Amino acid sequence: MKDSRIGRGRFAALALACMLAGGGHGARAADATGDAARYLDLLDMHGSPKSAGDRSFNIFFDAGAWHGYSLPAAGESSSGFSGPFVHSLAGGQWAGTRFATLTLRDATGRQALPLSLVAEHAGPGFLERSYGASGLTVRQTLFFADSMRALVRTEITAADTRDVALSMESATMAVQGSRLEAHGRQAVQTFDGSPWRLVTTVLANEAAASATANGYRLELARPLRLKPGQTATIFVEQALLDGTAAHLPGVDGEAAWSANRERWAGYLKHAAPYHLPGVADDVADRVATKAKIILLGNWRAARGDLHHDGVIPSYSNPDFNGFWAWDSWKHAAALAQFAPDLAREQMRAMFDYQADDGMVPDCLYLDKAENNWRDTKPPLATWATLAIYHATGDRAFVGEMYDKLLRYHRWWFKARDHDHDGLAEYGSTDGTRIAAAWESGMDNAVRFDGASMVRNGDGAWSLNQESVDLNAYLYREKLELAELAGVLGKRADQAMWLREAAAMKTQIQQAMFDAKAGYFFDIRLGSHEPVRVYGPEGWMPLWAGVATPEQAQAVSRVMMAPDKFGTLMPFPTLARDNPKFSPIKGYWRGPVWLDQAYFGVEALRRYGLRSEADDMARRLVINAQGLTGQGTTYENYDPLTGHGYQSPNFSWSAASYLLLIEDASSTSLRGQDLR
The missing domain is CATH 2.70.98.50 (putative glycoside hydrolase family protein from bacillus halodurans)
Known part of the structure; x- marks a missing residue:
C-alpha cells in the first residue's frame, strides 16, 4: 500500500x-x-x-x-x-x-x-x-x-x-x-x-x-x-x-493533515464528469462519491492473520469482520477506479490463503482459525484483476496474479465438474448442501430448493445441477485469462484460452438456453432438464457475452417485463410472479442485490440495449430510498418500494453503484443494437 x-x-x-x-x-x-x-x-x-x-x-x-x-x-x-x-x-x-x-x-x-x-x-x-x-x-x-x-x-x-x-x-x-x-x-x-x-x-x-x-x-x-x-x-x-x-x-499534525x-x-478526482442519463449530473456525482466514502469506511488494514489490507462487507453488521472472496472481487473492481493500491491489496489478501490445489477460501478473519474452507465463491477474481489492469496498466501486477488465477480457474473443473463434461457445478468441501449454496453466493435461492449433493472425490462435492451463472463466469474468465496472457506475451496460453472459451460458449448456448421460455436456466446432471426458476443467473450469459443475439433479445424481454424483473427498483433475485417471491425477508428470493442488478444493466449494454440499460440504471439510483439524500447503501432492497434492508453501509452495493455510474459515464459502450 x-x-x-x-x-x-x-x-x-x-x-x-x-x-x-x-x-x-x-x-x-x-x-x-x-x-x-x-x-x-x-x-x-x-x-x-x-x-x-x-x-x-x-x-x-x-x-x-x-x-x-x-x-x-x-x-x-x-x-x-x-x-x-x-x-x-x-x-x-x-x-x-x-x-x-x-x-x-x-x-x-x-x-x-x-x-x-x-x-x-x-x-x-x-x-x-x-x-x-x-x-x-x-x-x-x-x-x-x-x-x-x-x-x-x-x-x-x-x-x-x-x-x-x-x-x-x-x-x-x-x-x-x-x-x-x-x-x-x-x-x-x-x-x-x-x-x-x-x-x-x-x-x-x-x-x-x-x-x-x-x-x-x-x-x-x-x-x-x-x-x-x-x-x-x-x-x-x-x-x-x-x-x-x-x-x-511521533507524528507532525500539520503534515498529517x-x-x-x-x-x-486523489480519491475525489475523476477523469470525466459522472453522468447517468435521466439523473442530474450533480446527483450522479454525489452518489458515486458516497460510494467511495462507504468503501473506504469499510477499509481495514492488515492485522493479525489478515496479511494485506482489504474491505469488509459492512461495519454495521457484527457478523462481517473479515474479508469475503466474492465481495472482495467486486470491491477491487470498483476500487481500481480511484484507489488502485487498495484494490491490489484486496486481491492479495484473499490469495494469501490460496490452497495448493488452487482453491481460495470463502472468507478470512483476524484469526485464521475462523476462516471458512467449506466453500469458495463465484469466479470473478480474473474480472477484478483485469479491471485493475485496465485502470492502471500495471503489467507487474498481472504477472503476480496470472498463475494464481490460472490455478483457481482450473480448480473449478477439477473439483466441481462431476460428469467431466466441461460445465461446472457449485459445491462444497464437506458435502453439505448449505455450504454448496453459500458457494453460489445466493444462499437460499429458489433454484436450489430441489437440489442434492453428489461426491466428486476427497473433499470435493457438487450440487446435482450445473449452474448457468457459474459457467457464464467461467466462460468470461477464459476470455479474460486470454487477455492477461496477451499482456504477458504468453501467446500459446492466449490461444489455448480462446479455444477453450469457444468450445464452452457453444455448450452453454445449446445446453442451458430454453428457447420456449426465452431464458437461460441451470440444468440437472444426467437428464440436462432445465431448473425452470427465473433468477438473475439467467442474464449472466448476456453479461459474459456468451449468448447469441437472438438469445439475448429473448432474455432482455424477460428482464424488462414488469411481472418478472422490471419492477420499481429493477432486477430482483426472483421473478415477481414466482409464488415464492418474498421481496422483504426473502434474502435471495426476491430482494434486489445491487451486484446482480449491475450485472443486469451491463448485460443489456453489452448487447446494444443502451436506452433500456440507462433506464434500469436510473431506476436503481433514483428509487433506492435515501440514496440521493443522506441515506447509505444497504445489503439488499425491496424491488417494489426501494426500501433498503439487512446491513447498512454495504460495500458491494457501494461498489456496484460506483461501477454502474462509472460505466454509464463511459463513451466506449459495447455491442450492437438488437432492435
Whole structure:
C-alpha cells in the first residue's frame, strides 16, 4: 500500500501537541470552496452509543483503521466526538462514549467559557465541529493520519488578547474488563483477554494525563497566550495498539493533515464528469462519491492473520469482520477506479490463503482459525484483476496474479465438474448442501430448493445441477485469462484460452438456453432438464457475452417485463410472479442485490440495449430510498418500494453503484443494437 501509514502492522499512540500560528485558519478543504465542500454530509454521521455494541448509526473510519468515531447525536451540543468504536475488540465495541471534550477557562478568573455549537459536518476524510465562546472561535476536526491513529485538530482564535487554560476529557465505556491507567503524559485503556489497547500520550512539553471517574483528562500545564487574530492549534492523536508494538514515532499534525487532504483529493478526482442519463449530473456525482466514502469506511488494514489490507462487507453488521472472496472481487473492481493500491491489496489478501490445489477460501478473519474452507465463491477474481489492469496498466501486477488465477480457474473443473463434461457445478468441501449454496453466493435461492449433493472425490462435492451463472463466469474468465496472457506475451496460453472459451460458449448456448421460455436456466446432471426458476443467473450469459443475439433479445424481454424483473427498483433475485417471491425477508428470493442488478444493466449494454440499460440504471439510483439524500447503501432492497434492508453501509452495493455510474459515464459502450 502506498498510503501514509507508518510501519505496517504497528499501531500508534495517542498524542497532544500545541502550536501557535498568526492569522486565521489557513486553507482548508472544509472551507466553502473546493471538492470537500461539495461533498459535505453525504452521510448522516450523527450518533451517540447507548451500549457497547450499538451499531444503529454511521461511524467514520478511514485509512484502514480498526477504530472509528461519529459526530455526537443531533442536539448534543457539548464538544468532542463519539468514540472510539474499536472494531477489533470482541467483534466491535465502543471503548468510549465521548472523545476530546474541550474545556476552556479564562486563565485569570479560572471561569469556564461555555462553548456554543455553531456548525458540524462530515466531509470526505474528516469530521468537523465549530463553536463560539465569548470572543473565541473554536473548530475541532477529526481525521486519520494513517491506519493506526486518528487526530483531533483543535483551532482556537481570539478576538482580543487573553490567556486561556485548556483541558480535554474523554469518557470511556465499561466494556470487556476495561481498565484505565495514567502515567505522566500517557493514559492507557486496556481490555481483559485482548491484546488491543488505546494509548493516550500528551506531546506538549508541559502537559499531563490523569484518570477521572469516567475516563481521563488531558491538560496543558500553562495557559495559552492568545493575541487578536492569532490561532492556537492543538492536536490530540488517538491510536490503537496490539501486542506487536509498544509505541510509534511521533507524528507532525500539520503534515498529517496535509497528507490526508492530498490523499482524499486523489480519491475525489475523476477523469470525466459522472453522468447517468435521466439523473442530474450533480446527483450522479454525489452518489458515486458516497460510494467511495462507504468503501473506504469499510477499509481495514492488515492485522493479525489478515496479511494485506482489504474491505469488509459492512461495519454495521457484527457478523462481517473479515474479508469475503466474492465481495472482495467486486470491491477491487470498483476500487481500481480511484484507489488502485487498495484494490491490489484486496486481491492479495484473499490469495494469501490460496490452497495448493488452487482453491481460495470463502472468507478470512483476524484469526485464521475462523476462516471458512467449506466453500469458495463465484469466479470473478480474473474480472477484478483485469479491471485493475485496465485502470492502471500495471503489467507487474498481472504477472503476480496470472498463475494464481490460472490455478483457481482450473480448480473449478477439477473439483466441481462431476460428469467431466466441461460445465461446472457449485459445491462444497464437506458435502453439505448449505455450504454448496453459500458457494453460489445466493444462499437460499429458489433454484436450489430441489437440489442434492453428489461426491466428486476427497473433499470435493457438487450440487446435482450445473449452474448457468457459474459457467457464464467461467466462460468470461477464459476470455479474460486470454487477455492477461496477451499482456504477458504468453501467446500459446492466449490461444489455448480462446479455444477453450469457444468450445464452452457453444455448450452453454445449446445446453442451458430454453428457447420456449426465452431464458437461460441451470440444468440437472444426467437428464440436462432445465431448473425452470427465473433468477438473475439467467442474464449472466448476456453479461459474459456468451449468448447469441437472438438469445439475448429473448432474455432482455424477460428482464424488462414488469411481472418478472422490471419492477420499481429493477432486477430482483426472483421473478415477481414466482409464488415464492418474498421481496422483504426473502434474502435471495426476491430482494434486489445491487451486484446482480449491475450485472443486469451491463448485460443489456453489452448487447446494444443502451436506452433500456440507462433506464434500469436510473431506476436503481433514483428509487433506492435515501440514496440521493443522506441515506447509505444497504445489503439488499425491496424491488417494489426501494426500501433498503439487512446491513447498512454495504460495500458491494457501494461498489456496484460506483461501477454502474462509472460505466454509464463511459463513451466506449459495447455491442450492437438488437432492435
